[in-house]
Structures are given as C-alpha cells and as structure tokens.
Amino acid sequence: MKDRLIEPGTSYVETAALGCPVEQSSIVFSAGTTAGANSRAKALKSTRQLAEQLTSCTQIFLAVLREIFDESAYARFLNQRQWVSSRAAYAAFRQECDAAKARRPRCC
Amino acid sequence: MPKTLRILIWLAVALLGALALATVALHRGEQINAMWLVVAAICTYALGYRFYSKFIAAKVLTLDALRATPAERLENGRDFVPTNKWVVFGHHFAAIAGPGPLVGPVLAAQFGYLPGTLWILAGAVFGGCVQDFVILLFSVRRDGKSLTEMAREEIGRLGGLIAYVAVISIIVILLAVCALVVVNALKASPWGTFTIAMTIPIALLMGVYLRTLRPGKVLETSALGFMLVMLAIWGGQWVSQTASVARWFTFSGPALAILIIAYGFAASALPVWLLLAPRDYLSTFVKLGTISLLALGIVALRPTLHMPALTRFIDGSGPVFAGNVFPFAFITIACGAISGFHSLISSGTTPKLIRRETEARMVGYGAMLAESMVAIMAMIAACVLQPGIYFAINSPAGIVGQAPEAAAATISNWGFPITAAEMHSLAQSVGEQTLYNRTGGAPAFAVGMAHIFSNSLGGQALMAIWYHFAIMFEALFILTVLDAGTRVGRFMVQDALGHIWKPLGRTSWYPSILATSALIVAAWGYFLWQGVKDPLGGINSLWPLFGIANQLLATVALCVATTIVIKMGKAHYAAVTMGPLVWLVAVTFTASWHKIFDPNPRIGFLSHAAQLAFGASANARLIFNDRLDAVVTGALIVMVGLILIESAVEWLRVLSGRKQARVKESPFVATRFAEEQG
Known part of the structure; x- marks a missing residue:
C-alpha cells in the first residue's frame, strides 16, 4: 500500500500518531533542490512535522476525553439517527x- | 533505528533499572530519594512492556493483525465501535483506576517502602498486566463475552457460578471498605464533610444542566462542576472556622456511616442521569487531573523518603493491620499489582472498542502498567511522611490509646519519634482538630499528597487547601465507586431473583428496585457498621477480606486464562498465566488460614472471638462479627478451591487427550484495517 503511494523523488515522514494511518499530506518532495533551499526545506519540514505531531497529540487527547x-x-x-442535538x-x-x-x- | 543502537538503548534501560532497584533494595539506615522508586518503576515497566508483553503477544496469544475484532464485525455505533487505540487506552485506564491503588500501598507502607514497592513492580509485570491483557484478548476473540460467560464455557457451570458469587462478594466487601475509608477520613472533620456534602448538590446541578441547558456538553459541565467543587473546598475552610456552622458538619463515625448508607440507597434508586452519571464524570475529571498533578509534583519536588526500607512490623505486629509481610503485604496491595476486578473491565466495555487484535497489548498490558505507576506514587506519598506521623495517623485508638501524649509516647517507643505538639501543629496546618487514629489510609495519603503539592506550589500557606483537596479527591472517587457498585450489585441481585419470580428481575419495577437496593445496601452497610464499631478501626479485618475477595476473582480470571491457553495447544506456555495463579493461590490460602485460625487475636477472627468471649466484658455483637468474618473468609477460600479443582480436571482431560482441545472462539473474519500500520 505504502509503496503504491510513493512517487519517485518523494519520501515518507511519520507524522501521524503511532498506529494511525499515514496521510497523503505527509509525503514531502526532496528531489531537485539546491543545498541552501534543502536546509530551509529541512527546517520547514521539521517545524511542520513538529506542528503536525502536536496537533495529532492534541486531537488524540481530546478524542480520549470525548470518549471517556x-x-x-x-x-x-x-x-446514526441524523438528528441535531x-x-x-x-x-x-x-x-x-x-x-x-x-x-x-x-x-x- | 539501527539494531545495535536499539540493543544499546535497552541495555542502558536495564542497567539503570537494576541500579535503581539495587538502590531501593539495598540502602539500609539512610534515606533515599523518591526518584529512585520512580526510575526503578519506569525501567521495569519499559522492559516488561517491550520484552515480556511482546513475548506473550507473539508466542502465547499469537495476536493476529489480520483478524477482525468484534468492534469491526458487530459495529453498531453503540457498544461495538472500532476506536483509536489511544482512545481505548484512556477509556480503559479511566475505568480500572479506582481508590484501591491509592489506599493499599499507603496501608502496606507500615512494612517500609521495600516490600510494597517490589510487589507492585513484580506483581504488575508478571501478574496484573498479564491477567488484564490475556482476558481482554480472549474476550475480543469471543465477541466481547464477560468473564462469567467465559468461565462457564471454558471451565464449566461451577466456574461460571463461582465467578458470579465472587463478583457479588467482592462488590459487597469493596463497598463496605470504601465507605469505611470515607467515614474515617471525614469523622470530626467539618471542612471535609462540608466539601463532600456539597458534591451531591453539585452533581445534581450538573445532571440538570446537562439535560436541559447544554445537552451533551459533558466536558464543559464537568469543568464547571470542578470549579464548583473548588469553591466548596474554599468554603469548607470558612465552615470549619465558624463554630455555629461547623457543628452542623461535625459527625461521629457511626453518624457518618448512617448518612453514607442512606446516600447509597438513594443513589441506587435515583435516575442515572440525575446523580450517578454526573458524579461519575466529575470524579473522572478530578481523577485524571489529580493523578497527573501528583506525578508532576513528585518529579518537581523529588522528595526524600523518610520511611525506612523495612520496619520492625514485618514480623506481623504492625499497628495499621496485623499480620506478617507474607502474605499480608500481597493481600493489602491488590489493585496496583494484580486485581481481579480489572478482569471485569477487560471483559466488559473495552473488548467491544478494540479496533485491531494487536492493540490489545497496549490497552490491556499498558493500562495496567499506568495503574501500577499510580500505586507507586501512592507509596511515595505515604513514605515522604515522617514515620512517626504516618503511624500516628494510621494507628487505631485501640492500639496506641486515645490521649495524644499516650499515643505519641507509644509510637516513639516503637522507634519512630513523634511528639503530641508536632501532631497538633500538623493537624492545625491542615485545618483539622486532630489527625490521630485516622485509620483507612486516605488521611495519610492526603497529608503526603498535600506535603508534595504545597512544597511544589503555594508553600505551607496552601497546605490546608491541598489536604482537603486530596480528601475531596479520594472521597469523591470512593463515593462514585459506591454509587456505581451499589447499582451494579442491585442489577446482579435482580438478575438472580428474576429466575425465582419474574417481576423481581424487571429493572424498571419500583418495588423490585427498592427491595433489591435495600438488600445490597444492607449487605455492605452491615460490614461498614461492623468496621465503624470495631475498636481496631475496622480496616484491620475488612481490608484483608477485600484483598482475599479481589484475589479470588483474579484466581477465577487466571484459571479461565490458563484453561484457554492449554486448549489453544500452548500448554508449554501455560506458565505465563499459571505462575501468577500459583502465587495468588499461595497468598490467598495462607492469608485466609491466618485470618481464620491464627492464635494471635489481632490476626485470627476465631481467636479474637474466643478472647472476647473469655473477657470480663464479653460483647456478643463483636463476637458474632468475628465469627461471621471467619465464615465469609472460609466461603471465599472454598470457592478458590472449587474453581481450582474444576479447572485442573479440565486441564488434565485436555492434556491426557481424553477431551479434544478446542476453544470456543468466534470464527475468523479478515479485517478491513489490515493495511494500517501497527
């Protein structure tokens, strides 16, 4: 499944919480960049990665609370009943x- | 990550854990920092989870990532819902975490921090987590069947019946013990009583708010309820300082017992949405917050443990409860190490939410590790107290005497120096008149928790607020167990009586509701009354009974688990469940024998009855109570024996080939989640 989604020049980033499906948005392009742009892209990638992980953790935490x-x-x-609250x-x-x-x- | 690096990391964890355990176990005569306990626990849990649970998952249970769970196959959006594993983990943890892991370790701290800590760690990794994990998985493979149903199917009719009786027994004894802990925490405490009394109108208000003003907004309502409870704690200080109001909230033990019995009856008969559900939400809200706060407080403060590793009371002469370290430490700490009650949760709601079989490991094994960590925190909260203070709070008047000076002198003579002035000053700092003879574990835990919190946040000025916050937290927790337990007990009695006369089984027929509520409340109310009137503080006799009943249920669960493992053709791995089973049987049989027949009147029920009968002022009621406790203990142990015999017969039949080894699992259906990670 994973292999079928990967296009040449892209790689996977594990942004979702453990056990959650990896989303399309977590595919980043890495080919065809210069060294400077590469380091900026890396910094941007890690910031985005961190933000996504934080969002994911918060969502899971809220989901836990909502379930409890x-x-x-x-x-x-x-x-199920198509009702409003x-x-x-x-x-x-x-x-x-x-x-x-x-x-x-x-x-x- | 490269394999070599992974090996090195796990080696480092193992070495750190070994160092921490050695520090905890080998230091004598010097105080150690509580962080050693935390590090030992975290490393032990990490290793247990990474290696032992993985071994069980792979070799014993052979978790199948391709097999659909009942949550997927029977999905109905109500009971059966495939749910994210972290959400199921949180849900499962919230359901298994009760007051037991807080109270048990505090009581067992009379032996020193070492026996209890080692039992919590080993018991959880090799016993409690294994039980929760395997029962959860077996229930998942049987469409979410309950422990009672699995016992009937896999062992036999007797197994099912014993499981049913064990559940009723444990509920009755548990409720009595929990209520007694609340009584001992609130007697002569207008501040605590006011705060807890206020939680009843707050819960009712929440129920009405949730139903009429903001339907479905439970988190918002719980946060609002929490703020009102904090206001009640603050108001309680004013109540305790205003003599004319304080007397309305100052009660003796028997008066509080009557109030709690009346409350239990009302809670069982009132609609769920009005009191039970909102109180449950409020209690969970406070529970999750406070446990996290306590963990942060311990890490921030890194307190020193003042209690020695081992005290002189390992010989059985302890004032908190009598009996040797073996078996009584293992009976006293049930929930933090292994608790039969968890098998009811593992075969209740949780198996209906698990999305993939492989997630049972994290939910079943992992959540129990988290519960065990709570027990370690409770042990730390008790052991940061000066031992003299710990024993002054937890020793009954029948052992140390009523007068403060006499009690201080007795405790000092044990080698734990304390003065009446110190105790008076401590009581004043927490806003109480006295802290002597507050048996049950809750007040000692509250003082320890207040010590940790006030030293991390707010200083001495907030000591009284933190103490009453801790008392409120425990009492709220316990009263929720009381509400829910009484109602569950009522349903079980109604189910049973429905076989005799149909209308009695109708859960909406009011005469039946009132009669069965009265029956179940009378059962635990009797034991509560007995505990309140007991000169030794009640906990001495009731807590071991609770421990034995709880471990009896764990025995049933482990018998079911072992039977299924053998029937799966994995007899060579049966030691995984049979090991903790053998240990539990040894503990429960030894403890029961001592509780019934020990010649020491402080331990044996019968020798205590005999001593009372020959005494100058023979008290017929106390003698009857002792004999009743002996009969209850005997009945519990007979049930352990019967389930063991029935299970052993089944194992022998299968192993000798006289019976076909066939488990009663639901048929295999491929999961649609197979391509997901994990």
Whole structure:
C-alpha cells in the first residue's frame, strides 16, 4: 500500500500518531533542490512535522476525553439517527446509554 | 533505528533499572530519594512492556493483525465501535483506576517502602498486566463475552457460578471498605464533610444542566462542576472556622456511616442521569487531573523518603493491620499489582472498542502498567511522611490509646519519634482538630499528597487547601465507586431473583428496585457498621477480606486464562498465566488460614472471638462479627478451591487427550484495517 503511494523523488515522514494511518499530506518532495533551499526545506519540514505531531497529540487527547466523557457516544447517536442535538435528543441518548452505564462496574 | 543502537538503548534501560532497584533494595539506615522508586518503576515497566508483553503477544496469544475484532464485525455505533487505540487506552485506564491503588500501598507502607514497592513492580509485570491483557484478548476473540460467560464455557457451570458469587462478594466487601475509608477520613472533620456534602448538590446541578441547558456538553459541565467543587473546598475552610456552622458538619463515625448508607440507597434508586452519571464524570475529571498533578509534583519536588526500607512490623505486629509481610503485604496491595476486578473491565466495555487484535497489548498490558505507576506514587506519598506521623495517623485508638501524649509516647517507643505538639501543629496546618487514629489510609495519603503539592506550589500557606483537596479527591472517587457498585450489585441481585419470580428481575419495577437496593445496601452497610464499631478501626479485618475477595476473582480470571491457553495447544506456555495463579493461590490460602485460625487475636477472627468471649466484658455483637468474618473468609477460600479443582480436571482431560482441545472462539473474519500500520 505504502509503496503504491510513493512517487519517485518523494519520501515518507511519520507524522501521524503511532498506529494511525499515514496521510497523503505527509509525503514531502526532496528531489531537485539546491543545498541552501534543502536546509530551509529541512527546517520547514521539521517545524511542520513538529506542528503536525502536536496537533495529532492534541486531537488524540481530546478524542480520549470525548470518549471517556461520552461526548463521542452522543455524537455517534446523533449521527446514526441524523438528528441535531437538543434536549429531547439528549434525553433519548441518556435513556439508551444509562442502562448500560448503570451496569458497568467502576473498578476498585 | 539501527539494531545495535536499539540493543544499546535497552541495555542502558536495564542497567539503570537494576541500579535503581539495587538502590531501593539495598540502602539500609539512610534515606533515599523518591526518584529512585520512580526510575526503578519506569525501567521495569519499559522492559516488561517491550520484552515480556511482546513475548506473550507473539508466542502465547499469537495476536493476529489480520483478524477482525468484534468492534469491526458487530459495529453498531453503540457498544461495538472500532476506536483509536489511544482512545481505548484512556477509556480503559479511566475505568480500572479506582481508590484501591491509592489506599493499599499507603496501608502496606507500615512494612517500609521495600516490600510494597517490589510487589507492585513484580506483581504488575508478571501478574496484573498479564491477567488484564490475556482476558481482554480472549474476550475480543469471543465477541466481547464477560468473564462469567467465559468461565462457564471454558471451565464449566461451577466456574461460571463461582465467578458470579465472587463478583457479588467482592462488590459487597469493596463497598463496605470504601465507605469505611470515607467515614474515617471525614469523622470530626467539618471542612471535609462540608466539601463532600456539597458534591451531591453539585452533581445534581450538573445532571440538570446537562439535560436541559447544554445537552451533551459533558466536558464543559464537568469543568464547571470542578470549579464548583473548588469553591466548596474554599468554603469548607470558612465552615470549619465558624463554630455555629461547623457543628452542623461535625459527625461521629457511626453518624457518618448512617448518612453514607442512606446516600447509597438513594443513589441506587435515583435516575442515572440525575446523580450517578454526573458524579461519575466529575470524579473522572478530578481523577485524571489529580493523578497527573501528583506525578508532576513528585518529579518537581523529588522528595526524600523518610520511611525506612523495612520496619520492625514485618514480623506481623504492625499497628495499621496485623499480620506478617507474607502474605499480608500481597493481600493489602491488590489493585496496583494484580486485581481481579480489572478482569471485569477487560471483559466488559473495552473488548467491544478494540479496533485491531494487536492493540490489545497496549490497552490491556499498558493500562495496567499506568495503574501500577499510580500505586507507586501512592507509596511515595505515604513514605515522604515522617514515620512517626504516618503511624500516628494510621494507628487505631485501640492500639496506641486515645490521649495524644499516650499515643505519641507509644509510637516513639516503637522507634519512630513523634511528639503530641508536632501532631497538633500538623493537624492545625491542615485545618483539622486532630489527625490521630485516622485509620483507612486516605488521611495519610492526603497529608503526603498535600506535603508534595504545597512544597511544589503555594508553600505551607496552601497546605490546608491541598489536604482537603486530596480528601475531596479520594472521597469523591470512593463515593462514585459506591454509587456505581451499589447499582451494579442491585442489577446482579435482580438478575438472580428474576429466575425465582419474574417481576423481581424487571429493572424498571419500583418495588423490585427498592427491595433489591435495600438488600445490597444492607449487605455492605452491615460490614461498614461492623468496621465503624470495631475498636481496631475496622480496616484491620475488612481490608484483608477485600484483598482475599479481589484475589479470588483474579484466581477465577487466571484459571479461565490458563484453561484457554492449554486448549489453544500452548500448554508449554501455560506458565505465563499459571505462575501468577500459583502465587495468588499461595497468598490467598495462607492469608485466609491466618485470618481464620491464627492464635494471635489481632490476626485470627476465631481467636479474637474466643478472647472476647473469655473477657470480663464479653460483647456478643463483636463476637458474632468475628465469627461471621471467619465464615465469609472460609466461603471465599472454598470457592478458590472449587474453581481450582474444576479447572485442573479440565486441564488434565485436555492434556491426557481424553477431551479434544478446542476453544470456543468466534470464527475468523479478515479485517478491513489490515493495511494500517501497527
């Protein structure tokens, strides 16, 4: 899969979090540059890499929180029914998930 | 990375870990820095994860990256959802991290920091993480089946029944112990009681806010709830300093026990959205923040451990709880090393979220390592205290006496100097009238945590605020376990009674809700009352019972795991699960034997009952309690014996060829995530 995506003159940069699919945007061009431009490109690449990694970590952290706090479950619930968030929708969601939540033990 | 460099890095980690462990283990008579414990733990966990868990994944379980998980095959957007492994890791960790790894190590610190630390590290790497990992994977391969169902299918009907009874027993004893820890932390403490009392209206407010004003905005609501709790802590100081208000929040142990029992009943009967769910969110919010803060505080302060590596109490004469270091250190620390309760989570929600089989290693093994690290932090928080202070807080009045001077003199005579003036000054600095006889572990942990926090941020001026923050954190945590546990217990009782008379099994029928709630609350309420009335502080008898019940569940989980490993045709690797199983059986049998038959009345229930019966003021209720505890312990150990026998028979049948080695896994389906990394 990886090999099929790589064009000549490009290389892969592992920007996504571990275990996440590597995105198209993480392919950078490295061929056909002068030495000065190369070092600037390298600096730019590492800055962009760092920024992408930070964004990825923040997104994962927020996703963890949203999952722990049932916000993702609520989003899936709305998505499945093609509803928008409202009191009635949330009440329906709670009714559905409370039975499962109440049966879930909290560990010691 | 080149292979040679990788080898060199892992060699360096191993050497650093060995150096740290040697420093922790071999220093005698000098104080060491807490960072040695942190370094020893991190290196041990890194090596355990990199090598041992990889070995289990590759050789024993043969994780299959091409096999679809139930989250993918049965995806319904509700229970079965393929989820990013980091998200599942966070979710799983939040579910397994409870008050156990905070309280157990604090109590076990009476032996010194060494026995508990070594058990936490070895127990987690070779026991707890293995149990969580294999049970998670086996549940994933069985469409997310529960431990009870797997025990019934793989071992037999008796295995399933014992797993069910073990779960009920552990819930009842756990709730009693947790409630007792809260009672001991809050008695005669208007500040703490006010703060905790305020969390009830705050949770109700959150429930209403979430349902009517901002539907679905849980993180925002939890942050708001957290700010209100901080306000309640600040308000608690005013309450404690205003005599006319303080008396409304000053309760004795029995009065607090009654209040908590009433609360448990109400929480079980109220709608989930109103109290249980918002409290759960608030508790998780505070838990994740505080644990991170504690880790940062320890690294920033790098405190010195004042507790010696080993104390004189390894001989069994400890004031916090009686009994030798073996087996009682291993019963006292359950959750930070190996906890049977985790097998319920590993075979509950988590297997339904795992996207790829290979991710079970990080989630199952990795999250338990994180939990174990929390236990190490709790051990550090207890051991940064001067030992005299630690023993003054944790020793019951029945051992050291009621009067401050007498208690200080007794503890000083043990070789841990402390004066009544020092204790008085410490109590004042944390905004309490006294810190003597605050058994249960929570207050000692709170003082240690406040010490770390105040020395990292705010200085002595904030000591009282940090102490009450820590008490609030623990009590909130524990009350959440109490709410949820009572309700789970209620459902289990309803499920069982539904077989006898159908309407009793209907979870929406109010007479059934009230009757079963009363039944489960009465069960843990009885043990709580017994603990409150116990002159030895209750923890002495109840915590070992909890440890035995928890390890019984771990025994069931490891029996299931070993049976499946043997049926997979991997008998030559069965030692991976059988090793911790043999250790747990040795520990639980020895501990139970001591708790029932030990001639020392401080350890043995029966000898204590006999001593009371022959005493001048025979107390029939205490005698009955001792005998009841002996019967409960005996029943737990009989169950361990039965599940072992049934499992061993199954193993022998398979190994001798009398029974075909066939596991009951879901059929193989190729995953669509096969081309992803990882």
